[in-house]
Amino acid sequence: MHSKDIKKLSLILLFSPFALWILLLIILPHIGMVVLSLKEKVAPRVYQYSFANYLDFLHEPIYWNTLLRTGSMSLLVTALALLIGFPIAYYIAKIAGPRARGGLFLLCLIPLWVSDLIRSYGWILLLRETGVISNFLLWTGMTGEPIEFLYNDAAVIIGLVYTVILFMIVPLVSTLDGMDNSMIEAGYNLGGNGFTVLRRIIIPYAMPGIVAGCIVTFMLSAGSYLTPILLGGKNSSWFTEQIYNQFITRFNWEGGAAFGMLLLLFTSLVIWLGLKLSGQTLANTVAKS
Amino acid sequence: MKQNTPTYDLQCQDLCKNFGAFRAVKDVSFEIPSGSFFSILGPSGCGKTTLMRMIAGFEDPSGGDIRIKGKSVLGVPPNRRNVKMVFQHLALFPMMNVYENIAYGLRCNGVSNDQIKRRVQDVLERIALPDVAEREIHQLSGGQKQRIAIARCMVLDPDVLLLDEPLGALDLKLREAMKIELKLLQHQFNTTFIYITHDQSEALVMSDNVAIMNQGQFEQIGTPQELYHRPRTAFVAGFVGDSNRWSGKVRSADGTGGKVETEQGLTMSFSAGAGQTIGEGDRVEIFVRPEFIRTVRAADADAIDGDGDNRMDGTIDSLLFNGANSRVLVRTGSGELIESDVTLTGDNDLKPGEAVRLVWSSRQAMCFAGGEQA
Numbered sequence: 001m002h003s004k005d006i007k008k009l010s011l012i013l014l015f016s017p018f019a020l021w022i023l024l025l026i027i028l029p030h031i032g033m034v035v036l037s038l039k040e041k042v043a044p045r046v047y048q049y050s051f052a053n054y055l056d057f058l059h060e061p062i063y064w065n066t067l068l069r070t071g072s073m074s075l076l077v078t079a080l081a082l083l084i085g086f087p088i089a090y091y092i093a094k095i096a097g098p099r100a101r102g103g104l105f106l107l108c109l110i111p112l113w114v115s116d117l118i119r120s121y122g123w124i125l126l127l128r129e130t131g132v133i134s135n136f137l138l139w140t141g142m143t144g145e146p147i148e149f150l151y152n153d154a155a156v157i158i159g160l161v162y163t164v165i166l167f168m169i170v171p172l173v174s175t176l177d178g179m180d181n182s183m184i185e186a187g188y189n190l191g192g193n194g195f196t197v198l199r200r201i202i203i204p205y206a207m208p209g210i211v212a213g214c215i216v217t218f219m220l221s222a223g224s225y226l227t228p229i230l231l232g233g234k235n236s237s238w239f240t241e242q243i244y245n246q247f248i249t250r251f252n253w254e255g256g257a258a259f260g261m262l263l264l265l266f267t268s269l270v271i272w273l274g275l276k277l278s279g280q281t282l283a284n285t286v287a288k289s
Numbered sequence: 290m291k292q293n294t295p296t297y298d299l300q301c302q303d304l305c306k307n308f309g310a311f312r313a314v315k316d317v318s319f320e321i322p323s324g325s326f327f328s329i330l331g332p333s334g335c336g337k338t339t340l341m342r343m344i345a346g347f348e349d350p351s352g353g354d355i356r357i358k359g360k361s362v363l364g365v366p367p368n369r370r371n372v373k374m375v376f377q378h379l380a381l382f383p384m385m386n387v388y389e390n391i392a393y394g395l396r397c398n399g400v401s402n403d404q405i406k407r408r409v410q411d412v413l414e415r416i417a418l419p420d421v422a423e424r425e426i427h428q429l430s431g432g433q434k435q436r437i438a439i440a441r442c443m444v445l446d447p448d449v450l451l452l453d454e455p456l457g458a459l460d461l462k463l464r465e466a467m468k469i470e471l472k473l474l475q476h477q478f479n480t481t482f483i484y485i486t487h488d489q490s491e492a493l494v495m496s497d498n499v500a501i502m503n504q505g506q507f508e509q510i511g512t513p514q515e516l517y518h519r520p521r522t523a524f525v526a527g528f529v530g531d532s533n534r535w536s537g538k539v540r541s542a543d544g545t546g547g548k549v550e551t552e553q554g555l556t557m558s559f560s561a562g563a564g565q566t567i568g569e570g571d572r573v574e575i576f577v578r579p580e581f582i583r584t585v586r587a588a589d590a591d592a593i594d595g596d597g598d599n600r601m602d603g604t605i606d607s608l609l610f611n612g613a614n615s616r617v618l619v620r621t622g623s624g625e626l627i628e629s630d631v632t633l634t635g636d637n638d639l640k641p642g643e644a645v646r647l648v649w650s651s652r653q654a655m656c657f658a659g660g661e662q663a
Binding site for chain 2 (some may be wrong): 182186187189192193198207
C-alpha cells in the first residue's frame with residue numbers, strides 16, 4: 001500500500017511538468033488564438049463572434065497568395081534538403097567507419113549551437129553587395145561591379161535549407177543505421193544494379209525516416225520568420241511576416257490569430273496529404289525518430 | 290593449371306585474402322562437383338565468411354582464382370554472378386511481401402510479368418508453401434522465412450547457392466527440423482549448396498563433403514565419415530566430434546603404432562593418425578572418442594575380452610544423463626577426468642562413486658605428431 005502511494009506520487013511529480021507545459025504553453029494559447037480569431041470588431045471595444053477574419057483572408061488575394069507561396073517555397077526547401085541530406089546521411093550511416101561517424105554527426109550539429117539570427121547574419125556577410133562572394137568575384141575580375149546576392153528567393157532558399165537540413169539528416173541517419181547491410185548486399189546478390197537497389201530497397205526501407213525528416217523540415221521552413229526576413233528582405237513575402245504585420249504593425253490581433261490558425265491548418269493539410277501519398281503514418285515516422 | 294571440367298560448379302585455386310597485414314584466407318584450393326552439398330566448417334574467425342564473400346563477389350581476392358562452371362569470375366560484380374546467397378539473418382526485404390521478395394531477382398533480370406507469376410508460384414510449390422505469396426514477411430514463422438529466403442535465390446536458377454549459417458537464429462527444435470529440410474531441398478533443386486557453419490552437427494548431417502577450415506586454411510576436405518573416423522590433423526580430430534585428449538611423449542613405436550606416456554603419467558597404446566609416421570621420442574597428441582571407451586564395473590572387469598588393449602581404473606565422478614547420449618566422467622588414479630559414453634537402461638545403472646574400469650582399443654586412439662599445447 002505504502003509503496004503504491006509512493007509510486008503514484010512519483011508518477012504525478014514526473015508527469016506534472018509535462019502536463020503543465022502542454023496545458024499552459026500549447027493548449028491554452030491555441031484555444032485563446034481560436035477564440036480571438038473568431039472575434040470581429042464591430043465598434044470600438046465591441047466584438048462579436050463571426051468568421052469575418054477568415055473571410056478577409058479569402059477576399060484578399062495577396063494573403064492567400066503569400067500562404068501558397070510560403071507553402072510551395074517550403075516544399076522546395078524540403079525537397080532540396082532531402083536531395084542534399086540523403087547522400088550525407090547515407091555516407092554517415094553506411095560508408096563512414098564507426099569512428100568517423102561520431103565526428104561527422106558532430107559536424108552536422110555544430111551549426112545548431114549558434115542562434116538562427118547569427119547564422120542568418122553569416123549568410124548576409126557572404127551574400128551582400130559588399131560581401132565576401134561579391135568582393136571575390138570583383139577581385140578575380142569575373143565581374144566589373146559588385147553584385148547583390150541578397151534579397152531574392154534563392155538567398156531565402158539557401159538560408160532555409162542550411163537551417164533545416166540537420167533535421168532531415170538526423171532521422172535519415174537513424175533509419176539507415178538500423179538497416180542491415182546484408183539487405184543491400186542481398187539486393188546486389190539477387191541481380192540488382194546500384195540504381196535498382198537504391199530505388200527498390202534503400203529508399204523504401206528509409207521511407208519512415210524520409211517522411212519524418214520532410215515533416216519536420218517543412219514545418220520548420222513554413223513557420224520560420226527570421227531567415228526569410230533577413231535574407232529575403234521586403235521581397236520574401238513569407239506568411240509569417242503577414243502574421244507579424246497583423247499583430248504588430250496593424251495591431252489587428254484578431255486578424256493575426258486567424259492567420260496563425262490558417263498557417264497551422266495549411267501545414268497540417270500538406271503533411272496529411274504527404275502521409276497519404278507516401279502511405280506512412282505519423283506513428284511510424286515522427287513518433288519513431 | 291587444371292583443365293576446365295564442366296562437372297565442377299565451383300573451383301577455387303590458391304585463393305588468398307589479406308586485410309592489411311592480417312591474412313584472413315591463405316591459399317585455399319578446392320573443387321565442388323555439380324549438385325552436391327558442400328559445407329565449410331570452422332570456428333568463428335577462421336575466415337569462412339570471408340571466403341564466402343569472395344565467392345559471392347563482395348570481397349576481391351588478394352590472389353588466386355575463382356571459377357564458376359569453369360569460367361573465372363574475378364572482376365565480375367556480385368549482381369552479374371550466378372551465385373546466390375542466403376544471408377545469416379536472411380535479409381528478406383521487410384517492405385515487400387513474399388511475392389515481391391521472390392519476384393525481385395526476376396524483375397532485375399527483366400523477366401516478363403507473366404513469367405514472373407508462373408515462376409514464383411512454381412518455386413513456392415516446390416518449397417511447400419503455395420499459399421503465402423500475399424503475406425508480409427513479419428507474418429511468417431522462422432522456418433517459413435528460411436524457406437522463402439532459399440526460394441528467393443532458387444527462383445533464379447543459380448549455379449551455386451551459398452548459405453551463411455542461416456540456421457543460427459533458430460531455436461533448437463526448429464534447427465533440427467530445418468537441417469533435414471535443407472538437405473531435402475538441395476536434393477529437390479539439385480543445385481550445388483555451399484553451407485558455412487561453425488556447428489559441426491549441421492555440417493555432418495547435411496553434407497556430401499565437408500571442408501574443415503582453421504586460421505584461414507583448409508585442414509581437410511572429406512566426407513563426414515572420413516573426417517570423423519580418419520582425421521588427418523590434430524585440429525580436425527579435436528574439432529569434429531567429442532574427444533578425450535592427451536599430450537605425451539612416444540616411448541616405443543613401430544611406425545604405425547606403439548606406446549605413449551602422457552604428461553599425467555598414463556601409458557597407453559595408440560595407432561598413428563592417417564598417413565602419419567610416429568617415431569620414438571616424438572611429442573604427440575592422442576584423441577579417444579567417448580563412444581569408443583567401454584565402461585565396466587571393476588567387479589566385472591576381469592570378465593571382459595576382445596580388443597581392449599588400453600585399460601584404466603577409476604571411479605565415477607559424475608553422471609551426465611542425456612537419454613541416449615548419456616555420459617560418465619571417470620576420475621582416474623592420476624586425478625584426471627575421462628569422458629565415456631554409456632547406455633543407461635534405467636535398471637541397475639552405473640552410479641557416481643562406483644569403481645569402474647575403462648577399456649578401449651589402440652586402434653581408436655588416434656595420435657598426431659607435434660602436439661602443440663592446446
